Amino acid sequence: MAFDKLKGLFSYLPIIIFLIIVIHHCYWVIQANLSPWLGGGYGMFSTTDYGPSRYIKVYALEDNIIKEQIEIPESLSNVARSLRSLPSINNLQELALEIENYLRLSQHSFPHLRVEVWGSRYHEKTLIPSFHLLNKLDHKLVE
């Protein structure tokens, strides 16, 4: 009897997994500003809050003062794309580490890096954007 019920439930496994994915999507949208377009929540074509409207700023810091803005190299475009879509601490850390390696190779040295992810909101009549900080990380470079 219990086996039959389990077998019946197995027939609907795709729907169960679908619902789990949706809960997972909602968690990441609320917890870490995942773009509603991604993560299996079917929010595509529902908001301007996706990749092209999100920006990453990387600064070199010294004594908490911005010394230089660092351009993200083309080779890190995939990491940057992931970070724009999901500005979680892990993704911020990953980009910071990649940039640290890149700076080391190009002989730059700063004590700290700041990585910021910004979102845009557009005026409903004029589309003039305003910006809000989604997440940021101050990363200490290894001596």
Next chain:
Amino acid sequence: MIKAIHDYLHKDAFEISAHFTLLALLFNQVGNSFSRPFILFISALALLLANGFKQRLIWFMLSFFTSFRVLYVWPMADNHAYLLALWCLTLFIASCNPAKARMIIGDNGRILIGLVFLLASVQKMLSVDYLDGTFFQYLFLTDNRFEDFTVLFGNVSFQQIYQAQDLLSQYQFSSFSTNKNIVPSSLEFNLLVTISTWWNLIDQLAVACCFLAPVGSYLHRKRDFSLMLFCITTYAVAPVAGFGWLLVSMALAQCENNTKIRIAYMSLFFIILFYYEVHIWRILVDFIH
């Protein structure tokens, strides 16, 4: 030829749906360089072998590779990648239980389509910038895939679109603050934005209600019509044929054994192919200009 088509239309829903899913996999070529060759090879094998579509190993492997593709790039995979993986899993479960295959693919197909459209419409209703038209204004002016459509129906020129894009990029973190309107002043453009906003929402909500309505109800009986209307209107504009093909493959699994509905869905599959390959808005723009 006509007899062959007639015979095909009377085949089992599992066989037809499986065939169209495999065709969708071959047409759309999903995955990355690790998973794509395997997905294409297995799909081709399943179509070439006699009764290949019935092999549970085929569907297990396709479920594995389509799921791997989603997990490997999480969260960057498109939403239809999730649905494709779940649909391959459905076909695997059905192939493990041939006696109930028709019911398994029918129920899962119908409910999954309903849930996808329910979520898509709820996301639009909850969004901070969808209902006021901001989203479609932004999309039509910044996404190059829609520029021909915007020029044709929005009474704006390509130059106005590129100017809007330039202005938007100047606003990014600069001291540029002339407060110049980015949206071109065009009555037709505003109308296009309003119609697109509400048509998309109402149409998707209607599909969700019809597919999730109790079996036998009036809405339930209208579900195929609502989905076909969505596909015909949406995929003429939105260049996401892969999602359209997947929806049609799933819809073929859940529709009644009605020859007319099957013909309509199969035709729709190829209409989406036509939309994908023949850029009708581009041709019209070139013709008019």
